[in-house]
Structures are given as C-alpha cells and as structure tokens.
Amino acid sequence: MAANIVLPRYMRVGAGASQELAPLLQQLGVKHPFIITDQDMVKFGYLEGLTKGLDDAGIPYAVFDGTVPDPTVASINEGVAKLKQKDHDGVVALGGGSPIDSAKAIAHLAVFGGQMRDYKAPTMSDEQGMPLVAIPTTAGTGSEATRFTVITDEETDEKMLCPGAAFCPVAALVDYELTLTMPRRLTADTGVDTLTHAIEAYVSAKRNPFSDGMAQMTMTAVSRHLRTACNEPDNREAREGMMLAAMHGGMAFSNASVCMVHGMSRPVGAFFHVPHGLSNAMLLPAVTAFSIDAAPDRYANCARFMGVAGPKDSDQDACQKLLQELRQLNKDLDVPTPKDYGIDEQRFFEVLPTMAEQALASGSPGNNPRVPTADEIVEVYKQAWDGRG
Structure with missing residues (x-):
C-alpha cells in the first residue's frame, strides 16, 4: 500500500536559519503575521531577536505570548480571539512543542471555527488553515514537521490528539543555535x-x-x-x-x-x-x-x-x-x-x-x-x- 507522506513545503535548516523569517514570509505572501510564543521566549530575548528582522523589513506583526505548557482549550481560545482583533494573514510559532502546538490549533480555528474537541482523533483535518511557519527552540518534539497537535481539555483532563495535514506547518526554520541555552x-x-x-x-x-x-x-x-x-x-x-x-x-x-x-x-x-x-x-x-x-x-x-x-x-x-x-x-x-x-x-x-x-x-x-x-x-x-x- 502506498504511504501518504506529509511534510512542510519549505524547510530552512542550520545555524542562523531563524533569521530568514522575513524573506520567507515574503515568499509565502504573508504581509501581517501573528506571532505565537510564550513568556520565556520574551524574557530571554528570543522574540526580540526574531522580530528585529521583521522590523528591518517593514513587516507589521502582533504577538501573543500567552501560550502555556500542555496547551489548554482556554489558552487556544484566547489566542484565537486576539488573532481576530486584526487582519492577520499568517501565523508564526516560536518556541518548544507547546507554542508550536498552540499555533497549529489557533491557525486552524481562526479559519474553520468550532472547538478543539471537534478536531480530536479519529477526526482527520486535512484542509489548510492559515499558513503557519514554525521556529522550534527545543530539540525534541519535532512538531515543526508533524501533522498533529495535542491540546488539553480542562473539562475532562484529556489530552486530545488532533491529527491531519491541516496541522503540518507550511514552513519551518530549524536553527540549532536556538537550543544552545537549553538546560x-x-x-x-x-x-x-x-x-x-x-x-x-x-x-x-x-x-x-x-x-x-x-x-x-x-x-x-x-x-x-x-x-x-x-x-x-x-x-x-x-x-x-x-x-x-x-x-x-x-x-x-x-x-x-x-x-x-x-x-x-x-x-x-x-x-x-x-x-x-x-x-x-x-x-x-x-x-x-x-x-x-x-x-x-x-x-x-x-x-x-x-x-x-x-x-x-x-x-x-x-x-x-x-x-x-x-x-x-x-x-x-x-x-x-x-x-x-x-x-x-x-x-x-x-x-x-x-x-x-x-x-x-x-x-x-x-x-x-x-x-x-x-x-x-x-x-x-x-x-x-x-x-x-
């Protein structure tokens, strides 16, 4: 039986790859990205290092740094609400597996609506939401190259596996230099x-x-x-x-x-x-x-x-x-x-x-x-x- 292989459309891999966000967004036609990250990325300067390139390129953006470890339905809904406050046309995820999983969910719900429980397995979501660029800062989840997101339903204490090609980022910037400070x-x-x-x-x-x-x-x-x-x-x-x-x-x-x-x-x-x-x-x-x-x-x-x-x-x-x-x-x-x-x-x-x-x-x-x-x-x-x- 033939295997159905799903991968990001664009991948830039190596030292300094994260600094190529601005030209990548221009290649994708994204003019007003919504950046999803967490407060640690802000605190330790990773976000500033990323957005400097956008500022230099004149690309306007907004930031949501309210993602949490083991993303919850509430945190996802908060992100969707903030994204919809302005006319964003793409999503950028910066961080470990939690910000990237959050960004996958937010990019999907922003287009298709509903709640995350609507998309948990065995439901398969293959129709693309907002274009998503993933920039991992940990070497572990591989979420930048996967077609899954995992979101916790606080009402049931269930970690919901949500599968489908829709959750695979369009592009990934894989820069190992971002992991040098991992404890x-x-x-x-x-x-x-x-x-x-x-x-x-x-x-x-x-x-x-x-x-x-x-x-x-x-x-x-x-x-x-x-x-x-x-x-x-x-x-x-x-x-x-x-x-x-x-x-x-x-x-x-x-x-x-x-x-x-x-x-x-x-x-x-x-x-x-x-x-x-x-x-x-x-x-x-x-x-x-x-x-x-x-x-x-x-x-x-x-x-x-x-x-x-x-x-x-x-x-x-x-x-x-x-x-x-x-x-x-x-x-x-x-x-x-x-x-x-x-x-x-x-x-x-x-x-x-x-x-x-x-x-x-x-x-x-x-x-x-x-x-x-x-x-x-x-x-x-x-x-x-x-x-x-």
Whole structure:
C-alpha cells in the first residue's frame, strides 16, 4: 500500500536559519503575521531577536505570548480571539512543542471555527488553515514537521490528539543555535522524546519505507549525541545533531504513527502536569519490555541502529541490549520515576483506569506491535510507577 507522506513545503535548516523569517514570509505572501510564543521566549530575548528582522523589513506583526505548557482549550481560545482583533494573514510559532502546538490549533480555528474537541482523533483535518511557519527552540518534539497537535481539555483532563495535514506547518526554520541555552533537564527530556518518536515509528503498524529511514537516522543520532548535549551544553556538533534528530523523528512518526508510549503518556501529562518528554521517558522502558516479544526483529534493529548491538548478535540478545540501554539512558540522564517525581501515589493509582481508557481512546496503542487491553495498560503504569518495569 502506498504511504501518504506529509511534510512542510519549505524547510530552512542550520545555524542562523531563524533569521530568514522575513524573506520567507515574503515568499509565502504573508504581509501581517501573528506571532505565537510564550513568556520565556520574551524574557530571554528570543522574540526580540526574531522580530528585529521583521522590523528591518517593514513587516507589521502582533504577538501573543500567552501560550502555556500542555496547551489548554482556554489558552487556544484566547489566542484565537486576539488573532481576530486584526487582519492577520499568517501565523508564526516560536518556541518548544507547546507554542508550536498552540499555533497549529489557533491557525486552524481562526479559519474553520468550532472547538478543539471537534478536531480530536479519529477526526482527520486535512484542509489548510492559515499558513503557519514554525521556529522550534527545543530539540525534541519535532512538531515543526508533524501533522498533529495535542491540546488539553480542562473539562475532562484529556489530552486530545488532533491529527491531519491541516496541522503540518507550511514552513519551518530549524536553527540549532536556538537550543544552545537549553538546560540539562529539558535537553534530556526532549531528547528521550525524540528517541521515543523514532522507536515507535519504526515498530508501528503504520510504518513505511520513508518513516523507517527517518527513524533509523534519528536513533543513530540520538545515541551518538544526546548524552554529549546534556553533559556538554556548548557542544555545537551535539546540539546540531539533536536538532536534526528531532526534525527527522517528527517526520518519522508523523508519517507512520506513535504507539503505546505516547498513548499512555498523554494522560500522565493531563492529570499530573508532567512535561511530555519526561512522561515519555518515564514510560519508554516499561512499554518496550511489554511490547518487545511481538516484534523482536524490529526492536533488535533499533538496538543495532543505536550501536548497542552488532550484526552478530541474535535478535533475542539485541532486544535485551536495547532494554538495558533504555534503562541505562534514563539512569544517566537522571530521569525520575513517577514516584520519584513526587506524583501523589494514592491519586495515581486511583485514576489508572481512567488513564488507561484515555490512552486507548487516543488510538495510539492500536498501532503498537502488541495491542494492549485497558487492564494491561494499567499494569504497565504500575510497573513504571517505581521503575520495576
């Protein structure tokens, strides 16, 4: 079966790419952009560095810096209302996954209206809203190259996965220099998020030759660069390697799918406000252990791509080496378990059935090599609680 590949129309990649916003907007015919970011981007000068080029080019703009971690329906509606105050004809996202996800939702609702719950999976949105330019400042989500956005419904504590080509940016400016000041915790969590994207895309039931190639490049790069980027934050080679890995990982899972880790991760973020990359990292070893016997050849290849197994290793041995590496990586990067993170134990175990149902409802676990039941998801959550999985 032919694969449907969706990518940004324009991508400018490399040091200084973010400074090419003005000519890119002119190329797209966008004359009055609406910039969506967060207060950290304002506080640390990233927004000023971006808008100087627009000022020099005489391009008028407005800024919305009210995005929040794990974007909510309320924050999206606020952004839509501010966009509609003036005659904007395009959207620019500056920041990590939350501002970019927010911008995707705002650009879509500004044209098509309704509420975000109208667009959650299994609804597929393919008709383009306002043109969106994404400028990532973290190396992790790959959101600049994906056809998804994730928005939290405060009424139900559900992280809604909203899919479709409509949510893929028209253009992306991928500038690794914007990640040089990322703190270690953020570097680690977004890096494991990237690795999760690649592994899940590679083992997904919806994989294809294109996504396989992107996933392989991502796993190799993360294995080579993530620890260095965490331990040597000024290492430009490592930072560039991780930024490219994030982009390739986004291309991989966007054109295949994510699986059980992401399905289980979203409810953890919604209920306990754990950052997305960190919740993925908490779950990745336990979910891999649950899934690995259903696709030993695929998981063995993951170990080989990451350099922890060689061609002479049997698939069984390679799979065990993969599990060992995922656990060691979390240890090296100081990834806490949910228990160590400080999540209330009683509340965690109380909402496990609800989290399991929300995970299944997202559709992502259905792409997993071993498709879980709700009871099995609950058991994997329990194993991940204190790391015994």
